[in-house]
Amino acid sequence: MSEAIAVEQWVRVARVEDFPSNAGACVKLGDEQIAVFNFASHRDWYACQNMCPHKRDMVLSRGLIGDQEGTPKVACPQHKKTFSLIDGSNLGGEEYSINIYPVKVEQGFVYIGAGSASN
Numbered sequence: 001m002s003e004a005i006a007v008e009q010w011v012r013v014a015r016v017e018d019f020p021s022n023a024g025a026c027v028k029l030g031d032e033q034i035a036v037f038n039f040a041s042h043r044d045w046y047a048c049q050n051m052c053p054h055k056r057d058m059v060l061s062r063g064l065i066g067d068q069e070g071t072p073k074v075a076c077p078q079h080k081k082t083f084s085l086i087d088g089s090n091l092g093g094e095e096y097s098i099n100i101y102p103v104k105v106e107q108g109f110v111y112i113g114a115g116s117a118s119n
């Protein structure tokens with residue numbers, strides 16, 4: 001499971017209309033690639049690292065999003081490992097997990113929370 005991020009700064013990454021509905025897109029936050037999902041059917045947004053921890057490929061933004069017993073999830077397009085978009089845990093019970101980032105939408109723009117891990 002990923003650690004919670006203490007938001008130190010909200011970074012404006014793009015306009016809402018730049019993101020496809022019910023799918024992901026990749027943005028850069030500093031040196032890091034972030035997968036951002038406009039989960040329109042849930043009326044919510046999620047963000048996670050773009051790198052799948054299985055083979056370390058930058059692919060999660062192209063993954064399929066869905067719902068597993070009420071938990072929004074993304075399935076890696078490579079080998080279909082699935083991750084919770086709430087806490088980053090692997091929903092197949094494997095050791096892989098991903099970092100999750102806070103997202104907010106204000107006045108037509110999407111912001112990602114940047115900061116440090118906190119516990």
Ligand code: FES
Nearest residue numbers: 052054076078079
């Ligand atoms: S690279 Fe993502 S599941 Fe294998």
